[in-house]
Amino acid sequence: MSWSAVAARLEKSDLSLQFKGGYTGKTLEVDLRNRVVSEKPLRSDLVDDYIGGRGFTSRLQYEEIDPSVDPLGPENILIFAAPPLTGSGVPCSSRFVVGCRSPLTGILGDANCGGNWGPELKFSGYDMIIARGRAKKPVYLSINDGHAEIKDADHIWGKDTKETERIIRKDLGDEKVQIAAIGQAGENLVRVASIMANLDHAAARSGVGAVMGSKKLKAVAVRGTKGVEVAEVQDFENAVKDLMQVFTSDDQSSRVLPGYGSPVLVTIHNGLGGMATRNWQTGVFEGVQKIDADALRDQYVVKARACFNCPGACDRDSAVRDGEFKGVHVGGPEYFTIVSFGSKLGNDNLASILKANQLSNLYGLDCASTGGIIGFAMECYEKGLIDKKDTDGLDLSWGNYKSILELVRKMAFREGFGAVLADGVRQAAKAIGKGAERYAIHVKGMDCVTIDPRVLKVYNLRYAVGTRGADHLRISVMGAYGLDSLPLDEAARKLKHWQDIVAIPDTMGFCKFPYIFFSGAAEITVKKSLTLGTRLYSSATGIHLTESQVLTVSERVAATERAHNARLGIRRKDDTLPRRFLEEPLPEGPKKGAVYDILDPLLDEFYKASGCDTQTGIPTRETLMRLGLEDVAQDLKSLKV
């Protein structure tokens, strides 16, 4: 976006506004090249139009990252944003968002993460960190109650995330410091590298870890004692009480979530016939009972663990007590990790899945993408496109977990065949050639993660229209599973409405699992996220929004993201699904014979419902004007988009 456009917008922004609650009102600017940190006031226009979190990261990506910028070049910016409710008295308020141009997809990138790091950033006095440039040598950032310092990281460069945490805690002489760090994968610019917070919580998608590595920023350590102010305490407390009442009276959030965590979806998705198996060749996995939530709980779960202020406790603390993988200990696995290192690879050895999870966390790799890429490689091996000469001698037969674990390591260190896979599934398919793209199950470069679109068709349009690639988190709500029975126009409107609801946690800072996904009914999801979310935000910040204003912010975020991608050349043709889903019928299961045959008519309706041009998929000028995005409309016009 041109400087004059940004300047015009800044005119509207009140930089001296004192925030009454929720926001700290301060942004930390970090110039890595010159090793300078500075404090800036939070822009009130961002607060008014985008609330926070993903809203901020998406807006700033639009404003600041020129279309020509290389994601791994110094001009890319890396934003850590802790939304307004993060760290507050709101239950499950643990989240923070990392945003940057994605080196995996080349378009908009962000990743969302729980744990205790986001709240600590707020306690230390900041809503956001914006890191620019590239350090001349490895550094880490240390923030302590409003005092920020760039420190040398030569002695931790090359270390895994656990060792990094240990060394930084020792350096700073503080056991309570919270650390977000990259492992070797981020350092080696692996395009599916994650940023790990509290060892086992990952800002994983979009390859944000590689951008951190490209900046030679090894870690961000934060510590603070300020807490989060709340503007209207009595109203806020009442809203929290009402929310807890909904949580505790709903079996999904009070029993299923802590009892099983996300792995409960293994059984559900396999039952629907849509569990990604052997690189999505089928939707039913014969070894499902060996890797489902019961198997995990009965063999390996030590305890449930929770992120900051969460009564839900969906995280697992898992340990392998005997056998080949004795001694493996990991926070997890999540559902998508079990699928990505399990059924997707034809692997029913649950202990090896825990091991793969542990290695991914130590090296700093996105479990979902890493497993997805290995699944692609295994299918190429099965179909004879590659053989042992290409794989450094590894036998990539389905279920060969020894090879899987070795490939995880090779990817992190870009060693041999691992270097081919380290650039993501789209690039790997190009490198292998011979029509390998057919087996690369991705959209816009990001691999699909959870459920087969042929099973829940309307719901899984989310992979096609996700603004950061094949995305399972922009629309993630069990309430939308049933849309296939509706006429397409009505289904598309509902899907778009869910997209607006599901964006609320991203902008406000609470967690999608207890607020959105794990709900006994669709109305409960809406009550928690929209009705109570609006009350919590309004009372916490003193900025009173209506529910319809909150939904408009969600629309504005999505429109900004679509406009951002349009500027990078993304059009309707890119909002598609892998050929496998469009052409190959599911071979077995309750939806045997199903292909994804509604893409074009459903896209038409979805674009109409979202105010996008049906030819291009770009938000129309009217839509942008309605959302108050004149500057974006002007920018697209001047670029002839």
Add this chain to the structure above:
Amino acid sequence: MSSLTTNVSRSILVAIPELCTGCRICEIRCAFRHYGQYNPARARIIVARNDETGRDVPQACRQCSKCPVIAVCPTSAISRDEKTGAVVILEEKCNSCGLCVDACLFHTIFIDPTTKLALNCDLCGGDPECVKQCPWKAVQYVPIEQTSKLNKPIPPWAPTKSVNVTVEDA
């Protein structure tokens, strides 16, 4: 009777680490109860979270019968609450010297980052907020004679194997 020791029958806070998920709700609600603020740094109970081992241990004053900190306080700010037996610190008298922090055997006296005064669990006058708010009963308020026989509920994440035994196994 000296205020240094107490023989009063009383209840104390007991933590059950295997039920603690490390959510820190106790910290947040403790600080809110005492200061009306959402700031875990001002809490009188902390959860020692260890992400490497996955072990989470809530820690707060054990209200020892022979509390060593009462005697070391140079300003006599620390005394025993007659009703609850809690070791309480009078903010007006505390001079932030930190001697009590060093003297506590269990390292459960903290310094309030806002006021710089010493913080100790006061059992909320006999109705501890952390106990009421813990979702998993990982912090309990029990008579001191009964601390060895706690009521430990089975959490929802516990294995079900024992329930699902087959006839042959039984």
